[in-house]
Amino acid sequence: MSDGSAVEIHQVCVRFHAAIELIGGRWTGAILQAVFTGHHRFARIRAAVPGLSDTMLAQRLRTLETNGLLERRAGPPESAGPATTEYHLTAKGRELSPILDAVIAWSHRWIPLPEESARR
Amino acid sequence: MSDGSAVEIHQVCVRFHAAIELIGGRWTGAILQAVFTGHHRFARIRAAVPGLSDTMLAQRLRTLETNGLLERRAGPPESAGPATTEYHLTAKGRELSPILDAVIAWSHRWIPLPEESARR
Numbered sequence: 001m002s003d004g005s006a007v008e009i010h011q012v013c014v015r016f017h018a019a020i021e022l023i024g025g026r027w028t029g030a031i032l033q034a035v036f037t038g039h040h041r042f043a044r045i046r047a048a049v050p051g052l053s054d055t056m057l058a059q060r061l062r063t064l065e066t067n068g069l070l071e072r073r074a075g076p077p078e079s080a081g082p083a084t085t086e087y088h089l090t091a092k093g094r095e096l097s098p099i100l101d102a103v104i105a106w107s108h109r110w111i112p113l114p115e116e117s118a119r120r
Numbered sequence: 121m122s123d124g125s126a127v128e129i130h131q132v133c134v135r136f137h138a139a140i141e142l143i144g145g146r147w148t149g150a151i152l153q154a155v156f157t158g159h160h161r162f163a164r165i166r167a168a169v170p171g172l173s174d175t176m177l178a179q180r181l182r183t184l185e186t187n188g189l190l191e192r193r194a195g196p197p198e199s200a201g202p203a204t205t206e207y208h209l210t211a212k213g214r215e216l217s218p219i220l221d222a223v224i225a226w227s228h229r230w231i232p233l234p235e236e237s238a239r240r
Contacts, residue, residue, distance in 0.1 A: 009167040010157055014234060016220075017150045017169075019227035024144005030137045037130055047129040049137075068230075092230045099222040100136075106219060107139035110188075110212045114134060 022067060023096060027052055027060050032093065033100055035070065040086040061087060069093035142187060143216060147172055147180050152213065153220055155190065160206040181207060189213035 023029055027049065034048035046057050064070040068090055075086035089096075143149055147169065154168035166177050184190040188210055195206035209216075 009159070009164060011168050011170060012150045012153045012157070013224065013227070014170075015227040015231040016153060016224050018231050020144050020149030020153075020220075020223050021146060022144075023223070024140050024142075024149060026141060029140030029144060030132045033132045033136060033140075037132070039129070044129060048131050050131060050134075095226055095230065099219060099226060100140075102219040102222050103140050103143070104133065104136050106215055107133070107135040110215065111135040111138050 022069075023099065025060075025063075027056055028064065029100070029103070031057065031060050031064065032069065032089075032096060035087055035089055035093075036097065036100060040088060041075065041084060042087075045087065064093070069096070142189075143219065145180075145183075147176055148184065149220070149223070151177065151180050151184065152189065152209075152216060155207055155209055155213075156217065156220060160208060161195065161204060162207075165207065184213075189216070 023032070030049045030052070031045060034045045037048070039045045039048045042057065042061075045061075046052050046054065049057075061070065065072065065087075069092055070087045071090050073086045073088055075084040077083050143152070150169045150172070151165060154165045157168070159165045159168045162177065162181075165181075166172050166174065169177075181190065184207075185192065189212055190207045191210050193206045193208055195204040197203050
């Protein structure tokens, strides 16, 4: 609708907006990347993301499950213990792969290593 | 280093982690997308992102400038007024294009429109 006084503004797609903030939320991208690189158990994912607490990881895993990016599966038991829980990507989660690859390529070109950054 | 008792964990790249949270921070992706689609002035960017406040936009523009994704330029004056300020992508910012395109493609496949979501 345009009444002549207002200029029509092409708005940012709400689906894009929801997607970028889902993937880029604090810790979320790093957790997804840890699962992509083959970490499927809670303790392994936590160890793969420096600074991530148990509480935060548990919360983010729930969010990623609720949003259909990850699903829980029973994993093989460790020695004679009970079955373990594993987190795996769903089809929706796996299709994030081109996005994460593009972020990796961009970051390696534009984000300095922490050491380089500290020397400046 | 592995002493036999500890399993080595391949950690998530710190540059990837910094990049995904820079791009995916609250409002940031939507603001970048607004600039990509041709909005360069404060009021236009705000109008292109529903729900975004002046304060939040000003803060995010500063962050994007500090991180070298956007730069300020003097734009043409409106009628007889003073010169305006415009926000433009730097080379570092322009190279986010494949990432944002991949997010758009993914979101159109996997994120339901708000109306569809409400009907469920």
